[in-house]
Amino acid sequence: MTEPGQLTDTDHVAAPGVPALAEPVVSLAGRRRETLHFALRNKKVVGALVVISGFLVLGLVAPLFTDHGPNEYVGPPAAGPSADYWFGTTTFGQDVFLQFANGIRSTFVVGLLGGGLAALIGMTVGFVAGYRGGLVDELLNMLTNIVLVLPALAVLIILHAYVGVTSVPMQAVFIGLFSWPWVARAVRAQTFSLRSREFVDLARLSGMRPLAVIRREIAPNMSSYLFMTFILLFGGSVLMAATLDFIGLGPTDAISLGLMMNSAVHWSALHLGLWWWFVPPGAAITAIVGALYVMNVGLDEVFNPKLREM
Amino acid sequence: MRRYFGRKLAIYALTFVVAVTLNWIIPRFMPGDPVLRMLTRTSVSNPEAIAPMRAYYENVFGLDVPLWKQYVNYWVELFQGNLGVSVWLFPAPVADVILHAVPYTLALLLPSILLSWWAGNKVGALAARSTWLDNTALPVSYALTATPYMWLGILLAWGLGIVAGVFPVAGGYSFELRPDWSWVFVGSLALHWFLPFLSLFLVAFGGWAIGMRNLIIYELEADYASYLAALGAPRRLIRRYAFRNALLPQITGLALQLGVLVSGALVTEIVFAYPGLGHLILQAIQNQDFFLLQGAFLFIVIGVLVANFVIDIVYVLVDPRTRTGMQGAA
């Protein structure tokens, strides 16, 4: 039961792996430079950044050095890793490394777009519900709860099956549409506690409109939290996309890490011993998502002075 | 308390209605006509036969009445446990098809969810107090929770199944056996069950361990922990309290994760050709069996709803703050 102005504990919940916030607001108080200072000294953050940017650069740059598409038959079929084909070739003679690099690109697109959209929706819903309270809150809360209990994958499967998904961005959008509820919940809880802060009243006395209050007063206070939320959504979207791709509901006009695994399995790479076809894509996803999670913990330590000193 | 449950129930009921309605709407307004599918399948060639066949199948699938009536019928049938007829497995009733697959899925899901939750929390709590464990278990947990279910599945199937040949990689039990309760049979069931279970368990385990570790660190920082320490309480007691309190968000976390876990199970079943729901759903998609897909979807939604509700009840039982009705901001 939620009473205006109060929160049940159930509402204030972090997804597993999401560190619960000790304090609703980590008051960064303009210590941005300080934050950066600590961030750059935090091994977790730096390590994760290196991994992620490494993959990002690979995804962005590698495809530029070749003039054929990732699906073209360029080499001998089913050849193992070699100097010419670093990650070997598929049964058709496609360059696995090329697919891999392009797949990473899709992975980032899905993460950014899917995570971004989910963050946008989740935050909007959370902010509005938390700030307005009352009936609006009740309704949005209900919506959130509904979407929350609907198993996202099942919904996505249904949607994919009916609508069909042709491109990576489209897939990302669908994923984004169904992964926001926990964000909405968390943001709502935070907004709830922030909106009773007196600076919100002061902003209102200064003639600020509600949306401006949310955007210019409340959101900046949660920026670190929102950023961490986005990171988790990014990782979640990547995993979800990989899952969908794997069961053959991925984009049809592109290559992605999930699709690589899908075709590897489809074309019996396991039995034919073509491990280079299915090991790299999964490893890349694990590395990227894992790095994101680790970065999240690192950032938590950076943002939260209590943890910083442990 | 009653109001709390009333409210929860209302939300669940509403979710259910929305899910059912969505479920009803989508196939009716999307491309892919089940009647067409049946007509194509039955190889009707002469034009005269098409119209009566169409009428016949429309009747079978209940599509020959006005939309509103179809909607009402849908609900009525639903409450009679009737989810319609499968197109792909025509003429099998969807409910039947699903019921046969569900035991396998549950056999994977329940143990993997509960055990991973239990073990993850234990290990997470241990990691929070031991630097050594923290430095080993934590990175492993991160890697695990970031692993896509199917990839872990593929690796296990490949490594332990195909290369090492220790475990079978298809089916619910050996194809050479007829079901009975002999040791051989049960052993075969377990052998086929193990790898899919393991991959589900491992991925979920990582998430819980990390969650618990982080939560417990926050709990150990809490005021009540310092107070106990100031009163000379031994670490053991403080840790026990911290663990107990950290479990609460993990319980709600479980509710939040159910959907993800179910999806994980579906994909894992596909990798291991385990005869559960995941497989059925994949086939339903590939065969445009929207009725089956709908049924499976509904089933999952109901399952998740029920599980959520159970978790809600458990939560109320273990957290006094929800019981008093005068909760403070968490």
Next chain:
Amino acid sequence: MTLQVDDLRVCYRTLMGEVRALDGVSFTVADGEIMGVVGESGCGKSTLGKSLVRLDNRMKHVGGTVTVDGEPLPIADDRAMNRFRFTSVSIIPQYAMSALNPTRRIGRLVADLLDAHGMSYAATRPELVRRLALVGLPETVLDSYPIELSGGMKQRVVLVLSTLRDPALLVADEVTSALDVSTQRAVAQTLVEFRDRGYVRGMLVVTHDISLVYQIADTIMVMYAGRLAEKAPSDVVVTEPLHPYTQLLIGALPEVGARFSERRLTGIPGRPPGLRNPPQGCRFRARCPLAFDKCAEQPPFVEVAENHQVACWKAGS
């Protein structure tokens, strides 16, 4: 003599450097004495209180000794201290509102705690109930969760709990700040009563409300910037303070009936210095109306009259 603190130095470790929150503090609390500790925010009152019971993991014992009943407290050794906590030193923390585990019934909490100390809950319970009754709480609070209690009730539960084993010394940190005037009074008087009944022998009441501490304390100790400024019987501190800081502090307190239009009160200009790099010499120098050259040297904390100690060059003369 119950408590003797000698040249206690404690600092906080931060990434920006050490904060020397207690910088050479020496005093004694006699048997049966209630000592009020006052001062502006951030002058180290809570740090003093915490140091005597439990240094949290950010605090570091730099120097000095603490003895209770002649026995030295190993305050730097968290484990060794456990033997003294609860029995010999105890604390009511500043955060009493959140000091109880929210998911345990009070009774269970007490039982767990006693159990950990090798005591029987069943045997202790009658005494517990009696003390609860003394602070006006029914036995049923033992079956309640903390959330079911009001702030004042929680405050009193913590009071009873902290003193359950009749500690020699109780540190009460801002126990009344969050309460209404009437509850405030009740809690404050309970503290006195506990002392009178011998549940606690010596008490350190940390607060910034001088008027309140004046009501219950035998002695008042004024702190400034991690050091002691003045210590004297409470009447003396209120009526004839010697340290300029104490004088200004008391002068800034409005009395009921004082009117702006009639008598203007004045505050103390400026702010206390930061403790990361405290100034040399008398730390109050910058704000002190009487400051003179000698203040560049640190004044000793000396007894100028019976039981009256001051750290000011001007006060001694």
Next chain:
Amino acid sequence: MLRLDQVSKTFRLGAFGNRELTAVKDVSLSVDPGEVVSLIGESGSGKTTIGRMVLGLASPTKGRVTFDGVQVSGLRGRALHGYHRRVQGVFQDPFSTFNPVFKADRVFALVRDGFFGSVPAAQWRQRVETALHGVRLEPADVLDKYPHQLSGGQLQRMLIARALLLDIRLLVADEIISMLDASTRVDVLNLLGELKSSGLGVLFVTHDLALGTYISDRTVILRAGEVVEAGPTETVFTNPSHEYTRNLLAAVPHLHRRWDEPVK
């Protein structure tokens, strides 16, 4: 100037608003120019709620809050904007009144954005400095700093300066000193006293009786949302007519005078 007529405020609690809590019940009071009215009561007695209603941040469930005869709760958009030009508030906790993420002087920028968009920057700076001097702050000390770098007293004074940027006639001061050190309290109180002399009306909300008397002309004692006693401050304090007021006064710790008998 400000009048409250039989104002009540009821909050709906519970999942579907099925529990009610009357935070303010039939409160009537008025504040005239140059007058300081103290609103005194224990925690939860509805003081803040009244303040918020006066400021238009909440609307009364029953009764009318009027300013110069205009009903405050009916104000919207431009009219509300105009109202805030004349009526402003300062709140209890200076640290939470400043958004910790931004520099403290942003409160001035907000006023400019909200009300004086057309004033040139240089001129605006001039005005801000004048206002800061008005609250006896050295602009160099407080501008371009983050809230945590300033003291509570400085922050509270900045907030008053902010209000002074507008040609306000009424200030709602909600426990503006309770979070401050005894030494800084007095400065802020003295400042209010001076402003009052220049014709500003102040609704002074506090739970501290001693402070209530220091600057106020009239005092209103609240209990559980209801007015138990109201009148000239002198009268209320020297000659309380209500039992509750007497108990309250008795519990106040005085310097130089000990509590007589225990209050249970």
Next chain:
Amino acid sequence: TGDDGAATPGAGGLPGPAGGGGAYPRNETLYTSGTQWGPPNSWNPIIPGYAMGTVGLAYETLFLFDPQKTELSPWLAEKGEWADKTYTLTLREGITWSDGKPLTADDVKYTAELGKIKAVPYSNLWTWLSAVDVVDARTAKFTFSDPRIQEWENWLYENPIVPKHIWESRSEADITTTANEKPVGTGPYEYLTHDQDRMVWKKKADWWATKALNLDVKPNYIVDIVNSSNEVALGLLLQGNMDLSNNFLPGIANLVKGDFKIKTYYPEPPYMLSANTAMLIPNTTKAPMNDVAFRRALASSIETKKIVEGVYGNIVRAANPTGLLPVWDQFVDQGVVSQNGFSFDTAKAKKTLADAGYKDTNNDGFVEGKDGKPVKLSLIVPAGWTDWMEAARVISAGAQAAGINVVPEFPDAGALDDARTAGTFDLVLNNWAGLSNTPWNYYNYVFQLPIQKQQFNANFARYENKTAWELVQKLARTAQDSPDFKTTISELERIHLTELPMIPLWYNGLWAQFNTAHWTNWPSSAGDAPKDLPTTWNNLWEMGSIKMLTQLKPVA
């Protein structure tokens, strides 16, 4: 409607002791897969979707079709004779149903008359059949209003006879919706048990053919494993846990050469017999596919070899330009082919386009339509059909090289069905002209008229050619051995190749790979090996696969 037969794991699928447990002796059991893609749930031979073996192992047809000799051979029927518009059918003697009752002409009549129910797939039989009369217990006489010989033969070997004594009590609705658990048939096997992932048949004690034809099926048990995916089948096959996989197993060519005890029908490419023809189908109602020159250019732009080798690794073979399956080689008119056939030749494709007036006016590398507008054609293939998706990519690449902008698209299979049925597509791949008793089927598939709003299973190109359609109908009424048959086919081939309403590309294989660890003497191209079709696919038992079971030899 619990399909929980005798030995099904109890309600809800949990294994129960019912039906007895235990293992199937390995040397008596044949493990197969490739037919059943979902849990077995229907043993009703009348409606499609029945469990593997329902027709073939349990129910049987009157005739088998022998693809070697391309003629029917008697099975339940002893013989059948045409006399003008009547066909007299004589049943073999001594055949009984598995419940012991004899098979009679009444059963045949009853089965044929089921077609009067509109929902029975062969209901159109009754548009040209007028009556069935029972002459005596073993003789039935069919009277036709329009004797379509080819179509009738098709019916004779494709439709199983069901026991009247059991079925007659069922209502019309029941007949088309019942799961028909515990089927009572005449075939060599009986239902034993099933589960989510398997279907188990058990050999029946006295099968009529053992006596009558000296045919004895060797496996005592047939365990058909439900396909979850082809790669799973490959795994089981490699481990020797499966004996016959009728799955599409890419990469099998490597394994056949290796030491894995895995064999295919041919030891070298194409490894498999051919099962059907994969066709590129242009929508001839749309420009520029309505222009035969354009279609010809498209046909020459496709490098089928690359599909055969690159995508399939040589387990399929390129199609003859006529598209007729290899079994009909005798009907391929080489003259027509050499004169009108097409082959991969990008230059020629370009020339054909140029000659027909298609030019690249905007220099984007692709020709524009005759109206000057850019041409962009989508070639649709169902998402998830990975081999076809790859093939579509090859086709598009070839077309683009020739200047035709073809883009592969992979809609959901349902959307693709809709597009193909409604005719909204540009280009589509389809292979529904499969192995059958007569080339008539193939041409019926290519030329069928009239064009309807929805084309369900033929002439997706929506190509209208009355002459061709008349020839197809004529073919239906012509006996295969009459010389007329051959000339009619030649004429059809000529029309097909000059008009190219559909472009035959390659023959999909009759996927079949065997593991010889437990069973040997599999069908093979080797000299003395059996030549039966090595498959468990539905409809193929009746083409002689059933005989494969009688030839198998257990490894001791």
